[in-house]
Amino acid sequence: MTVTALTAHRVLDELKKCGITHIVWLPSSETRFMDDAMMSQHELTLVGVCREGEAIAIAAGLMLGSKEPVVMHQNTGFFESGDSVRGLALGLRLPLLLLIGYRGWRRDAPITDSAAIFTEPILDTWGIKHYLVETDRDVERISMGYKEAHETNKPVAILIGREYE
């Protein structure tokens, strides 16, 4: 059976299905495949940021104002955003969906990039549930993560394991 690559329109459709209103993002290699499709649609508002910690705080403001944002950035940016994740997403119990480009992740080869080595242990330490999405067959995990975030009032991470081609 042919493995289907993760495609932008499937991810966007899944986000729309969840009622997402805004994508607060900083580009990364792993989510590069989303860019053209994101920028050519008008249903979801894009909020580009300069640094990832900003993204969490902007998303928090959107959520307090009754919008449904997701934050999308790389795992390295997730590390950078640590204080905002701690104090806002976790501290204020926000059901925020994080789409995290999983830099360095390899299914069939040893992982040598510390960005990937530390990603899941840090998410686990903070009690943030995470799900891997590699292909279109996994895309419903986005809705699952969104639902879980709202049921638990906690952020949930979707790890995008797709390398820029």
Added chain:
Amino acid sequence: MMESFEALKVISQHRGNAIIVATMTAHLEWPQISTNPDLDLMFSGAMGKASSMGLGLALAQPDKKVIVLDGDGSLLMNLGSLVTIANMAPRNLIHFVFENTVYRITGGQPIPAAGKFSFIALARDAGYANVHEFEDLESLENNLETVINQVGPTFVCLKLLPATERPPFPFVRTADIISRFRAALQRSSH
């Protein structure tokens, strides 16, 4: 130069029904002054990110004014937010920075390059629609109504006297008021 508490009193007189996001010195002083505490978000938990929280609220609630009361050291932690805010261009955001040139909350240590750069120049070049700087209370009082009613994003730098002691008021945890704030926001949206 102004005292922060006196400047906040002036802002309160012109605040109307605006949402307030207050951090650092303003976080401690504003609750002593505010006449609409339900719509006040005393912001802590992510250093430097009050301006970003304000942007999110302004985008989510475009029909309400959002006033951010930021610190100078705080904004320096998140200077990129000036560019992000200008790029999103929320018409309803007014971003004050209280330039006292010190980290007041941690003991009055000077901020980097204190007095050697201009916040309004940074905000202007980032692309804010309006920038203002006030050095005394009288000019703030005389101009604030006009400033608040401009189409934003608007940036206002208030030149304050350096202060080394924390304001003598209790600290309000954001987590403790978030439900009240959220409920008030929802009520005011209907």
